[in-house]
Amino acid sequence: MTQLHIKNGRIIDPKNDIDAKGDVLIADGKIIAVGKVKPAKDAQVIDATDKIVAPGLIDLHVHFREPGGEGKETILTGSRSAVAGGFTGVCLMPNTNPTTDNRTTVNYVHGKAKEADLCNIYVSGAMTKGRDGKELAEMHEMNDAGVIAFTDDGTGVQSASMMLKVFKYASQFGKVLMQHCQDNDIAKNGCMNSGYRATVMGVPGMSGLAEDLMIARDIILLQQTTARYHVQHLSTKGAVDIIRDAKAKGVTITTEVSPHHLLLNEDHCDGYNTNCKMNPPLRTPADIEGLIEGVKDGTIDILATDHAPHLASEKDLEFINAPPGLVGLETALGLYVKALVDPGHVTINHVIKMMTIGQAEILDIQRGTLSVGAVADVTIIDDVTTWEVDVEKFHSKSRNCPWGGWQLHTQATHTIVAGVVKFPFTS
Amino acid sequence: MKNNKDFIWRRKHLLELKDLSEAEINHIFETADGLKVVSQRSIKKAPSLRGKVIVNLFFEDSTRTRTSFALAASRLSADVLEFTAKASSISKGETLRDTARNIEAMGIDTVVVRHGAAGAPHMLTECIDACVINAGDGFHEHPTQGLLDIYTIREMKGDVKGKKIAIVGDIAHSRVARSNIWALHTLGAEIFLVGPPTLMPPAADQLPVTVCDNFDAILPDLDVVNMLRIQFERSSGATIPSIADYAGRFGLTENRMKRCKPDVTVMHPGPINRGIEMESAVADGPNSTILKQVSNGLAVRMAVLFLVNQASLLPPSERVGG
Numbered sequence: 001m002t003q004l005h006i007k008n009g010r011i012i013d014p015k016n017d018i019d020a021k022g023d024v025l026i027a028d029g030k031i032i033a034v035g036k037v038k039p040a041k042d043a044q045v046i047d048a049t050d051k052i053v054a055p056g057l058i059d060l061h062v063h064f065r066e067p068g069g070e071g072k073e074t075i076l077t078g079s080r081s082a083v084a085g086g087f088t089g090v091c092l093m094p095n096t097n098p099t100t101d102n103r104t105t106v107n108y109v110h111g112k113a114k115e116a117d118l119c120n121i122y123v124s125g126a127m128t129k130g131r132d133g134k135e136l137a138e139m140h141e142m143n144d145a146g147v148i149a150f151t152d153d154g155t156g157v158q159s160a161s162m163m164l165k166v167f168k169y170a171s172q173f174g175k176v177l178m179q180h181c182q183d184n185d186i187a188k189n190g191c192m193n194s195g196y197r198a199t200v201m202g203v204p205g206m207s208g209l210a211e212d213l214m215i216a217r218d219i220i221l222l223q224q225t226t227a228r229y230h231v232q233h234l235s236t237k238g239a240v241d242i243i244r245d246a247k248a249k250g251v252t253i254t255t256e257v258s259p260h261h262l263l264l265n266e267d268h269c270d271g272y273n274t275n276c277k278m279n280p281p282l283r284t285p286a287d288i289e290g291l292i293e294g295v296k297d298g299t300i301d302i303l304a305t306d307h308a309p310h311l312a313s314e315k316d317l318e319f320i321n322a323p324p325g326l327v328g329l330e331t332a333l334g335l336y337v338k339a340l341v342d343p344g345h346v347t348i349n350h351v352i353k354m355m356t357i358g359q360a361e362i363l364d365i366q367r368g369t370l371s372v373g374a375v376a377d378v379t380i381i382d383d384v385t386t387w388e389v390d391v392e393k394f395h396s397k398s399r400n401c402p403w404g405g406w407q408l409h410t411q412a413t414h415t416i417v418a419g420v421v422k423f424p425f426t427s
Numbered sequence: 428m429k430n431n432k433d434f435i436w437r438r439k440h441l442l443e444l445k446d447l448s449e450a451e452i453n454h455i456f457e458t459a460d461g462l463k464v465v466s467q468r469s470i471k472k473a474p475s476l477r478g479k480v481i482v483n484l485f486f487e488d489s490t491r492t493r494t495s496f497a498l499a500a501s502r503l504s505a506d507v508l509e510f511t512a513k514a515s516s517i518s519k520g521e522t523l524r525d526t527a528r529n530i531e532a533m534g535i536d537t538v539v540v541r542h543g544a545a546g547a548p549h550m551l552t553e554c555i556d557a558c559v560i561n562a563g564d565g566f567h568e569h570p571t572q573g574l575l576d577i578y579t580i581r582e583m584k585g586d587v588k589g590k591k592i593a594i595v596g597d598i599a600h601s602r603v604a605r606s607n608i609w610a611l612h613t614l615g616a617e618i619f620l621v622g623p624p625t626l627m628p629p630a631a632d633q634l635p636v637t638v639c640d641n642f643d644a645i646l647p648d649l650d651v652v653n654m655l656r657i658q659f660e661r662s663s664g665a666t667i668p669s670i671a672d673y674a675g676r677f678g679l680t681e682n683r684m685k686r687c688k689p690d691v692t693v694m695h696p697g698p699i700n701r702g703i704e705m706e707s708a709v710a711d712g713p714n715s716t717i718l719k720q721v722s723n724g725l726a727v728r729m730a731v732l733f734l735v736n737q738a739s740l741l742p743p744s745e746r747v748g749g
Contacts, residue, residue: 313522320544
C-alpha cells in the first residue's frame with residue numbers, strides 16, 4: 001500500500017503533549033513516523049503547510065436517524081457530513097425507529113455503517129426498552145453485538161429505582177452510560193428556557209432545575225455502583241457546579257457541552273425561531289459563563305455536537321410543535337474555536353484534546369492520538385481562512401440550524417480514516 | 428387627549444401590543460371613538476370595509492372574542508367567514524401554513540386568528556399576504572383584549588398615565604395580562620401583578636411591573652383592579668390548593684371593595700367565575716365595567732379591522748411590521 005506523507009504541518013497531539021512543526025507518515029493504515037520522517041519515493045504527499053495536523057476528531061453524540069428517519073438523515077449522509085466536518089468517528093444515539101435497544105437493530109446499523117465506509121461508526125444502545133424508562137433493555141445482547149455505550153438520549157430515565165437498576169446491570173460491561181439529564185416532572189411541556197424570554201413569548205418554559213436535579217440524583221445513585229457515567233449536553237451553570245463538586249470528591253463522572261449552548265442564549269428564540277429550539281433549551285448568558293468556566297477548569301471533559309437532523313417541514317411548525325435540535329457536524333470545529341479560542345478562554349490545543357483523546361477515553365477506544373503505531377485517523381485543519389456557513393452546501397440531508405451566514409475561520413481540509421483520505425470527497 | 432389628524436397607521440398586522448408606540452395605541456382609541464357611534468345608530472352599519480372578506484380562524488374555543496370580531500366586521504360591511512378547527516382538515520393533520528394558504532386562495536383580506544401555540548399569528552404573516560390580527564396565541568398576547576381593557580380605563584379615568592392598576596390572578600398563563608402589561612407600561616401606568624407566586628410567570632420581576640402577593644396591602648391605593656379568570660381548564664387548578672384558599676386572599680369581595688377608593692374601576696375579561704375572582708355583588712355593582720368592556724370591545728375591534736385594512740393599501744416600504 002502506498003505511503004501517505006503529510007508534510008510540514010503543525011502537529012498537535014494532546015495525548016502525547018506534542019505541538020510542533022513536522023510530518024506524519026502513514027502506511028498500511030497506521031501511523032509509522034511523526035516529526036522527521038523518511039517517506040518512500042512513491043509516497044502520496046499532502047502539503048500541510050500553515051495547517052494543523054491533528055488526531056481525527058470524534059463526536060460521541062450524533063443522530064443519524066437510521067433506521068426509521070431516513071428522510072432526515074441516513075448513516076451514509078450522516079457519515080458524509082461527519083468527514084466533511086473533520087470527524088473520523090461518531091457515536092450514534094439509539095433513538096431510532098425501531099429503537100436501537102436490541103441485537104438485531106445494532107447489527108442493522110453496523111451493516112449500514114460498513115456500506116457507508118466513510119468514518120468509524122460507534123453504536124450506542126438504549127438503557128431501557130423503547131427508551132421508556134420502564135424495563136432494562138437487552139444490554140448483554142447489545143454488548144455482544146458491539147455497542148460502545150448505553151443511553152436513552154432524548155429522555156432521561158425518570159425513575160430513580162430504574163436508574164439504579166441500570167447502573168447495577170450495566171456495571172457488568174464497563175461501557176459508559178450517557179444520560180440526557182432532565183427531570184420531566186419539572187420540565188413538563190416546557191420547550192425553551194423558563195425565564196424572561198419565555199414569559200414575553202408566551203411559551204411554556206423548562207427550568208434548568210430539571211437538568212440539575214437529575215444530575216444530582218444520578219451522582220448519588222452512581223456511587224452505589226461501579227458504573228461509568230457521562231452527562232450529555234450540559235446547559236446550566238448549576239449543572240457545572242454540581243459536577244465540579246462531585247469530581248472534587250472523587251466521583252467518576254464525565255460530561256460534554258454542545259456549540260449552541262456556548263454561543264446562543266434564550267433570546268435567540270425571539271421571533272419564534274424554531275432553529276433555536278433545542279433540548280435542553282438555550283439558557284442565559286450567566287449559564288454560558290458557567291459552561292465556559294467548566295471548559296476552562298476541566299469540569300467539562302469533551303466537546304460534542306448533538307447533531308440532530310430534522311425535516312424543513314417539521315421545523316416549519318409553531319414553536320411549541322416543532323422538534324428540538326440542530327445539525328452540527330459541519331460547523332462544530334469552527335464554532336468551538338469561535339466560542340472558546342477566539343475569546344481567549346482556552347487554546348486550540350485544548351479544543352482538539354476535547355474533540356479527540358478526551359472522547360476516546362470516555363468511549364474506551366484506541367483512537368484520538370497520533371502516536372506511532374496508532375490507527376491513522378487524522379484531521380488536517382485550516383485555522384486561518386475565513387469561511388461563511390452556507391446551509392445549502394451541507395453534506396447532511398438536513399439544513400436545520402441557526403448558523404447560516406456565520407463567519408468562521410476553522411475548517412477541516414482533509415479527513416483521513418485508517419490511512420485513507422475520505423474527505424475531500426473523490427465522488 | 429389631542430387628536431392627531433396627521434397620524435398614519437402603518438401596520439397591516441396586529442400581533443402584539445409590546446411593539447406599539449403610545450401614538451399608535453392612542454390612534455386606535457381615537458379611531459374607536461369615531462366608530463363607536465355606528466353602533467348607536469338605528470342602522471348599525473358603516474361602509475368602510477365593503478367588499479372585504481374577513482375570516483375568523485379559531486383553533487381554540489371562543490365565544491365572545493369570535494362573535495365580537497364577527498359583529499365588528501359586519502358593522503363595517505365586510506363579509507365574514509367562520510372557520511372552526513374541528514370542522515376543518517386540522518384534524519387530518521394539515522399544517523397551519525397549509526390551512527391559511529388554502530383559505531387565502533379563496534380571496535380573503537384579513538385573518539383573525541386564535542391558536543393554542545404562541546407565535547402562530549406571527550407565523551401566518553410569513554406565509555400569507557392578508558392582514559393578520561392576533562385574537563389570542565398561547566400565553567403570548569391577546570392584543571384586542573388588552574386594547575379594550577385600556578380603552579375602558581381611559582373612558583373611566585380620562586387618562587391612564589400615573590394610574591395604579593392591579594392585574595390579579597393567573598398571570599403565568601394569561602395572554603390578557605401580557606397585552607395589558609405592555610400597553611399600560613407604554614402609556615405610563617403603574618402596574619401591579621397580584622397573586623400567589625405559583626401563578627406568576629418566570630422572571631415576572633423583570634417585566635415593567637411590581638409583583639405583589641399581598642392584595643390587601645395595596646388595595647386602598649388602586650385606581651383599577653383587573654381580575655383575571657382563574658382558568659381551571661389550564662394547569663392553574665393545580666397551582667392553588669383550593670378555591671377557598673385562593674379566593675380568601677385574592678378574590679374581590681364586598682369587604683375588600685370597602686377598602687378601595689370609592690371610584691375604583693373593577694374589570695374582568697370574562698367569562699367570570701362568580702364567587703371566585705369576585706363576588707356577584709361586586710361583579711354587578713356600580714364600579715364594575717364588565718359589560719362596558721364588552722361593548723367597547725366591539726368599537727376597538729372595528730377600529731383594528733379598519734386600520735389594518737387601510738395599512739394594507741400602503742406600499743410595503745411605508746408599512747411597519749411586514
